[in-house]
Amino acid sequence: MSAMKRRVFVVDDEPEVRDALTLLLSTAGIDTEEYASAEGFWESAPHDDPYCVILDNRLPALSGIELLARIVERSQRASVIMMTGHGDIPTAVRAMKLGAFHFVEKPFDAESLLAMVEEALARAERESEHNAEAALFRERRATLTEREGEVFDLLLEGCATKTIAARLDITVRTAEHHRGAVLRKFDAKSISALMRLALARND
Amino acid sequence: MTDFAASSSANPFADSARGRNFVRLGLFYLVAYLALNWITAHRSINGSPITLWSPDDALSVMLIMESLAFAPLLWVGQIASDQLFSEVHHPLFATVVCESTLALGYLAMALTLRNRFGLQIRSMRPRDLVAVMAVAPLGAAVIGLFYCSALVATGEAPQGEFLSSYAGFWIGDAAAMVVIIPATCSIFRVLVAEPWRRTEVGHPLFLLSVTLIFVALVVFLSASHVDSRYLFNLCYLPILMVGMKFGYDAGALMLLLAQVLLLIALDYFGVNDKDFASYQVMMFVLSVSGQALGAMVTEWEAATAQLRRQQAELAKVSERATNGAMAAAMSHEISQPLASIAAYVLGARRLLESGQGEEKALGALRKAENEAARARKIVERLRDFVAKGEVARELVDLGELAAVILRLQSDAARERDVSLRLATTEDRPLRARIDRVGVEQALANLALNAIEAVPAHTGHVVIAVTRRGGMAALSVEDNGPGVAAEIAERLFEPFETTKPRGMGLGLPLAREIAAQHSGRLSWRPVAPRGTVFELELPLA
Numbered sequence: 001m002s003a004m005k006r007r008v009f010v011v012d013d014e015p016e017v018r019d020a021l022t023l024l025l026s027t028a029g030i031d032t033e034e035y036a037s038a039e040g041f042w043e044s045a046p047h048d049d050p051y052c053v054i055l056d057n058r059l060p061a062l063s064g065i066e067l068l069a070r071i072v073e074r075s076q077r078a079s080v081i082m083m084t085g086h087g088d089i090p091t092a093v094r095a096m097k098l099g100a101f102h103f104v105e106k107p108f109d110a111e112s113l114l115a116m117v118e119e120a121l122a123r124a125e126r127e128s129e130h131n132a133e134a135a136l137f138r139e140r141r142a143t144l145t146e147r148e149g150e151v152f153d154l155l156l157e158g159c160a161t162k163t164i165a166a167r168l169d170i171t172v173r174t175a176e177h178h179r180g181a182v183l184r185k186f187d188a189k190s191i192s193a194l195m196r197l198a199l200a201r202n203d
Numbered sequence: 204m205t206d207f208a209a210s211s212s213a214n215p216f217a218d219s220a221r222g223r224n225f226v227r228l229g230l231f232y233l234v235a236y237l238a239l240n241w242i243t244a245h246r247s248i249n250g251s252p253i254t255l256w257s258p259d260d261a262l263s264v265m266l267i268m269e270s271l272a273f274a275p276l277l278w279v280g281q282i283a284s285d286q287l288f289s290e291v292h293h294p295l296f297a298t299v300v301c302e303s304t305l306a307l308g309y310l311a312m313a314l315t316l317r318n319r320f321g322l323q324i325r326s327m328r329p330r331d332l333v334a335v336m337a338v339a340p341l342g343a344a345v346i347g348l349f350y351c352s353a354l355v356a357t358g359e360a361p362q363g364e365f366l367s368s369y370a371g372f373w374i375g376d377a378a379a380m381v382v383i384i385p386a387t388c389s390i391f392r393v394l395v396a397e398p399w400r401r402t403e404v405g406h407p408l409f410l411l412s413v414t415l416i417f418v419a420l421v422v423f424l425s426a427s428h429v430d431s432r433y434l435f436n437l438c439y440l441p442i443l444m445v446g447m448k449f450g451y452d453a454g455a456l457m458l459l460l461a462q463v464l465l466l467i468a469l470d471y472f473g474v475n476d477k478d479f480a481s482y483q484v485m486m487f488v489l490s491v492s493g494q495a496l497g498a499m500v501t502e503w504e505a506a507t508a509q510l511r512r513q514q515a516e517l518a519k520v521s522e523r524a525t526n527g528a529m530a531a532a533m534s535h536e537i538s539q540p541l542a543s544i545a546a547y548v549l550g551a552r553r554l555l556e557s558g559q560g561e562e563k564a565l566g567a568l569r570k571a572e573n574e575a576a577r578a579r580k581i582v583e584r585l586r587d588f589v590a591k592g593e594v595a596r597e598l599v600d601l602g603e604l605a606a607v608i609l610r611l612q613s614d615a616a617r618e619r620d621v622s623l624r625l626a627t628t629e630d631r632p633l634r635a636r637i638d639r640v641g642v643e644q645a646l647a648n649l650a651l652n653a654i655e656a657v658p659a660h661t662g663h664v665v666i667a668v669t670r671r672g673g674m675a676a677l678s679v680e681d682n683g684p685g686v687a688a689e690i691a692e693r694l695f696e697p698f699e700t701t702k703p704r705g706m707g708l709g710l711p712l713a714r715e716i717a718a719q720h721s722g723r724l725s726w727r728p729v730a731p732r733g734t735v736f737e738l739e740l741p742l743a
Binding site for chain 2: 014016017019020021023024026027028058083085086087106107108109110111113114
């Protein structure tokens with residue numbers, strides 16, 4: 001996974017704050033993309049992938065908390081670190097309720113902000129690994145013929161080859177043939193390995 | 204009756220001090236009752252015990268309002284006075300029957316006032332006056348009916364004189380009660396409960412009004428070519444004047460004085476009984492009108508004071524809200540450079556620690572430096588903003604300013620039953636060129652601190668204005684517990700407070716205002732106990 005680019009979005013209307021965060025995160029090998037407004041970010045955010053964003057609440061038009069609401073509505077996989085005003089507990093509470101990953105009070109403690117970003121990125125990474133597996137699974141499932149698909153579904157239900165043959169009204173030999181094809185196409189050594197793959201996709 | 208019986212059965216001699224007071228009050232009543240009867244005996248009607256002015260009966264009603272346990276004294280007083288002072292001798296049996304009717308009547312009247320209308324002699328409210336004005340004349344009318352019937356039946360009054368006895372009784376009782384009861388309540392309040400109001404009675408306007416009534420009565424009663432009963436109406440003017448200026452307490456005292464002056468004048472000029480009764484009728488109407496006006500003025504003033512307090516409270520709340528909004532805006536402004544400084548500096552350290560690049564680290568530190576400069580500018584802007592609030596100075600008489608503060612804080616002092624007074628030793632006004640609002644605020648803070656620091660009931664606070672070379676000293680002295688050693692050091696630091704709801708800005712603000720005027724704020728303990736805070740300002 002080290003090959004994966006570590007990237008964080010910084011949404012803050014203060015250029016100095018954005019610049020300082022970019023510099024700080026670069027020391028941890030994290031790239032940043034800076035946005036001065038919520039709208040600017042919303043238009044170019046990669047909604048389908050997991051991502052991490054440091055979001056200031058005080059923004060010119062659309063506020064940080066409003067953007068947060070939109071983000072979580074669109075995708076459960078974004079990790080948002082909310083920056084609130086000092087002592088602004090109500091906003092912090094709202095942010096956490098909406099589903100923010102964490103919040104920091106501004107002016108923040110740079111050390112803990114960095115730790116928080118690392119944590120958020122780790123989560124995003126896990127999310128995207130999971131994503132990749134799911135994509136592969138979908139891809140493989142698509143290569144099965146119609147009959148192989150029926151066999152695959154029954155295999156996942158835990159049926160033995162004889163049962164499958166009886167249910168699909170085919171000979172046991174034919175059923176065994178399809179079963180072998182399914183395992184080959186999924187690159188699975190056994191039925192239990194196939195089940196694991198299916199289960200991993202479903203959680 | 205039951206609740207009353209319960210309260211009177213509580214042993215009045217339970218503690219000796221109360222017991223002594225009880226006996227003293229009873230004795231005072233008897234002596235006063237007999238003395239008043241002796242004085243008024245010559246105005247009795249047709250040899251009956253009825254007099255055209257009966258302050259003694261007002262005393263009886265008030266005594267019973269204090270405690271029902273005094274009831275037997277009513278019989279003692281009435282029977283004794285009838286036997287001692289009556290011009291015609293009455294058989295004891297007849298006296299006992301008649302006076303019992305009367306005593307029971309006054310008992311009923313006192314209980315009505317106390318239990319039905321909740322009236323208390325020691326703490327009468329303006330609306331209680333209405334109860335007195337209604338119950339006293341009505342009660343006198345009812346009691347008179349029974350009493351005069353009893354007098355006629357026992358032969359103490361001549362048969363054919365029922366109506367004239369009844370009329371005489373009514374005016375004598377009603378006129379006396381509507382003057383004596385409110386006046387007694389007012390004497391209690393002005394002389395005992397709220398002693399700082401004694402000045403009302405010494406006020407030139409009050410003295411002038413008394414003089415006017417005296418002169419009017421003497422002049423009118425000696426004038427032979429005018430019907431002086433009409434001229435009596437001129438007494439309305441001073442009574443209304445006092446009522447409007449001071450409210451119903453001073454008004455009631457004024458009416459009592461007018462009544463006494465009237466009685467002396469009527470006797471001095473030998474006015475006959477018929478005219479005497481006419482004057483009493485006019486006095487009765489004057490009393491009712493004067494006190495109604497006084498009560499209205501007092502109620503109105505209380506309502507206005509309440510309104511003022513609420514307005515001040517509201518102003519304080521909105522000021523706090525404004526301050527809060529400003530603090531939030533400022534904290535947002537200043538948190539931006541602080542946040543970027545934190546990130547730049549940590550970034551620089553990490554770069555140096557990992558040996559990734561000194562150049563880049565130096566760049567980050569330079570940027571952090573710029574951010575520190577930005578933070579400094581924000582603080583300077585805040586200072587300029589606050590300084591902009593400076594207002595034009597004006598020439599102010601500091602004695603007058605202190606008097607204003609005294610008035611403004613008198614409510615707070617009254618609430619805690621603390622004496623608050625002004626001591627000025629200078630005969631010439633001390634003038635300084637000052638920011639009036641600022642200095643008023645500073646002195647008000649000092650005064651309020653003192654009022655809240657001294658013990659309730661026994662505390663006293665003195666505001667003084669004195670000259671000290673080229674400076675004027677506005678000082679606030681109290682007899683409170685003094686400044687605790689652990690607080691003394693931080694006394695003038697902002698946000699240090701010992702008050703549960705204080706902001707801790709009073710003293711720092713006062714010191715700031717002193718500094719703005721090139722003056723100073725200092726404090727020192729005074730012997731045997733207490734503290735004096737002193738605000739010195741250069742004189743103009």
